[in-house]
Amino acid sequence: MGLKFEIKKTAGKTRLGELTTKHGVVHTPAFMPVGTCGTVKAMMPESVAATGAEILLGNTYHLMLRPGADLVEKMGGLHQFMNWHKPILTDSGGFQVMSLSGLRKIKEEGVTFRSHVDGKTFFLSPEESIKIQHKLDSNITMCMDECTPYPSKYEDCARSMRMSMRWAKRSKDAFVDRDGYGIFGIQQGNIFRDLREESAECLKKIGFDGYAIGGLAIGEGQEKMFEVLDYAPEMLPADKPRYLMGVGRPDDIVGAVLRGVDMFDCVMPTRSGRTAQAFTKYGPINIRNARHREDPRPLEEGCDCPLCSKYSRAYIHHLQKCNEVLGIMLLTWHNVRYYERLMQGLRHAIENDTLEQYAAAFYADQARGDIEEL
Secondary structure (H helix, E strand, O other), X not given: OEOEEEEEEEEOOEEEEEEEEOOEEEEEOEEEOEEOOOOOOOOOHHHHHHOOOOOEEEEHHHHHHOOOHHHHHHOOOHHHHHOOOOOXXXXXXXXXXXXXXXXXXXXXXXXXXXXXXXXXXXXXXXXHHHHHHHHHOXXXXXXXXXXXXOOOOHHHHHHHHXXXXXXHHHHHHXXXXXXXXXXXXXXXXXXXXXXXXXXXXXXXXXXXXXXXXXXXXXXXXXXXXXXXXXXXXXXXXXXXXXXXXXXXXXXXXXXXXXXXXXXXXXXXXXHHHOOOEEOOOOOXXXXXXXXXXXXXXXXXXXXXXXXXXXXXXXXXXXXXXXXXXXXXXXXXXXHHHHHHHHHHHHHHHHHOOOHHHHHHHHHHHHHHOOOOOO
């Protein structure tokens, strides 16, 4: 029953693994493109699969509002509904609800909130969140938690973490165990080591198919995040996948992989595709900048995405300046492919005992920056 996770090789803290679900295998370290409303923005599912992505993230909060979990279930589940037949992880909806600020009220029982779409009032409890994710047919269900902002007082973080641990138990109890599906617990505790330790011990006692590190990438900065990641992953079971939620920039991901993290998600590659930012071997660039106007080079030499293999910087610059939809589509495809190539490179380096060299070359290239060479 549940999910199967096998560690194939290790290099320091870094792990090469395979996570087996009903809808396929995920090779880790892995990056999950975000399909908030049942779609990765500006991409068809076939295009997302072509980037090398093996798993997507869906958003419980947005899908429960539109079109509703009952409709998705009636349509055969999220895989069938959105024509994505590989694994899907859904978040609990808790982070989005907590972000509503004045539109929500938190109690031990759950959260009452008003929809940002039409103002209707909803109540989301751990049990309801798990029920919705079951209807969506997600392979990996996330337990419901509260994410404290940064900075927060120690006492507030402790109170919140302990409530999240009670919610984790309720989430696990509500989960319907079946072959090829699993539920992840979420470690909380903000930047406080003792709270992280207490959270990890609670989660291990409950027992989950995987463990997420929550409450980071919320404004604490990379240095502080890495300080937490220097110890937080090792507090979690070594034989289960570790998922760092909402991270992030390419250099964040490489640093987290070196610290023992297996799974990632972030809206950055798709959001950047809509705002003219491209990720490249030599760091991010703004393709709207005038220096690209007459540049015949591909966006990134060696990239095999449709944008880089068929079009010039000058053309994508033109599309972005004209606000053409094709510009968003091509740039999003490139960005997602860049992230998947990064993960493939990390996996290859671990397998071939070249991780140290790979990471050094990555950071050196990023530091060099995109140099204009016509």
